Amino acid sequence: xxxxxxxxxxxxxxxxxxxxxxxxxxxxxxxxxxxxxxxxxxxxxxxxxxxxxxxxxxxxxxxxxxxxxxxxxxxxxxxxxxxxxxxxxxxxxxxxxxxxxxxxxxxxxxxxxxxxxxxxxxxxxxxxxxxxxxxxxxxxxxxxxxxxxxxxxxxxxxxxxxxxxxxxxxxxxxxxxxxxxxxxxxxxxxxxxxxxxxxxxxxxxxxxxxxxxxxxxxxxxxxxxxx
Ligand SMILES: Cc1cc2nc3c(=O)[nH]c(=O)nc-3n(C[C@H](O)[C@H](O)[C@H](O)COP(=O)(O)OP(=O)(O)OC[C@H]3O[C@@H](n4cnc5c(N)ncnc54)[C@H](O)[C@@H]3O)c2cc1C
Numbered sequence: 001x002x003x004x005x006x007x008x009x010x011x012x013x014x015x016x017x018x019x020x021x022x023x024x025x026x027x028x029x030x031x032x033x034x035x036x037x038x039x040x041x042x043x044x045x046x047x048x049x050x051x052x053x054x055x056x057x058x059x060x061x062x063x064x065x066x067x068x069x070x071x072x073x074x075x076x077x078x079x080x081x082x083x084x085x086x087x088x089x090x091x092x093x094x095x096x097x098x099x100x101x102x103x104x105x106x107x108x109x110x111x112x113x114x115x116x117x118x119x120x121x122x123x124x125x126x127x128x129x130x131x132x133x134x135x136x137x138x139x140x141x142x143x144x145x146x147x148x149x150x151x152x153x154x155x156x157x158x159x160x161x162x163x164x165x166x167x168x169x170x171x172x173x174x175x176x177x178x179x180x181x182x183x184x185x186x187x188x189x190x191x192x193x194x195x196x197x198x199x200x201x202x203x204x205x206x207x208x209x210x211x212x213x214x215x216x217x218x219x220x221x222x223x224x225x226x227x
Contacts, residue, residue, distance in 0.1 A: 012051045022046065027054045037081035039069035047073045058089060086177040087157075088169060095128075095142045096165035101157030101176040107147055121147050121156055124182075124206025128162055131198040139163035146172070146182075146202045153181040153212050158202075164195045171199065182207045 012031050024032045025042035034041050034053040041048055047069035050062035068082030091097035102110075107121050114120065125145045134140040142162035149156055158172045175185050182203055190200050207213030 010051075010057065012053075012057070014052050017052075029054075037068075037084070038072055038079050039065050039082070040072065040079055044079075045073075045076055056087070056089070060085065060088070086173045088173040090166050090169055092166075095139065095161050095163055097161050098165040098169035099157070099159050100169050100172040101155070102147065103157060103159060104145070104147065107156060121149055122206060122209040123147055124202045124204070124209055126198045126202040126205065128195075128198055131195065131201070133193045133195050134163045134198065136193065137163070144168065144198060144202045146199075146206045148182045148206045148210050150210060153183055153207070153210050155180055155182050155185060162195075162198070168196065168199055171196070182210060183212060186213075 011029065014031065019032060022043060024046070026032055031054045032041055032048055032052065034048050034055065036055055039047045039049050039053070049065035049069040051057045053065065055061060055065065064082070064084055068084075071082060072079045086101050087099065089099045104123070111120050123145055124147075125143060128134040128142040128144070129140050131140060134142075140163070142160065142165075144158065144160040144162050146158045147156040148154060155172075155175055157176065158169070160168060162168060186200065186203050186207060190196055201216065204213065204216055208215040
């Protein structure tokens with residue numbers, strides 16, 4: 001691919017709310033900064049939720065944030081961290097793009113902060129070029145990468161440009177929120193022939209890279225039955 005046209009990005013519509021009169025701390029784009037766990041702004045009794053905050057501008061995030069902000073405003077000054085779902089973003093392109101849990105960039109930054117660059121997580125991947133069901137439906141393009149924690153084998157996150165990414169991402173988000181290990185995910189059922197068999201290949205690759213399972217020796221078996 002030679003070119004990428006990125007036509008995304010939207011700004012919160014906070015222009016006419018008179019926020020400037022409050023002197024709230026703002027980010028470099030003029031959006032009020034809130035604590036992601038409590039939805040508290042720099043002024044303790046003012047809470048913000050949804051696109052008006054500096055957090056992810058997505059509908060399900062706005063729902064979570066609204067509940068946390070409302071609860072904390074109602075019980076102020078007893079402010080507590082609220083429940084957040086696992087991160088999940090989907091872009092309805094063709095093929096679709098999706099992210100679940102922690103991104104590769106997040107994991108790398110965290111590893112650097114802990115001064116043990118890149119030795120605390122492992123990566124597994126699958127290309128959909130040779131994936132059985134994806135080939136049959138003529139959508140055999142894309143890549144899925146999954147991340148897991150060394151030592152515990154806990155599933156940390158995933159990023160993909162893939163066929164049926166919206167569905168793969170939901171399965172992975174449910175596993176992430178359930179704090180499953182990669183081995184537990186691999187013990188769940190996979191039908192044949194489905195795109196999810198590609199996910200199983202990526203998880204097997206990850207389990208091997210976590211030194212918790214054997215490496216995939218016969219890639220051919222992964223195109224179809226593979227069990
Ligand atoms: C083109 C587009 C595509 C999107 N696609 C997705 C998607 O696929 N998936 C997803 O999860 N999210 C998507 N989003 C984002 C999602 O719509 C927002 O994250 C979500 O609606 C935020 O909810 P909110 O309540 O914070 O704000 P909003 O839903 O924008 O609600 C704010 C309300 O406040 C009103 N308002 C504004 N100013 C004032 C004022 N001064 N006085 C009174 N009322 C006022 C507005 O009219 C509006 O009704 C998309 C957004 C856009 C623009």
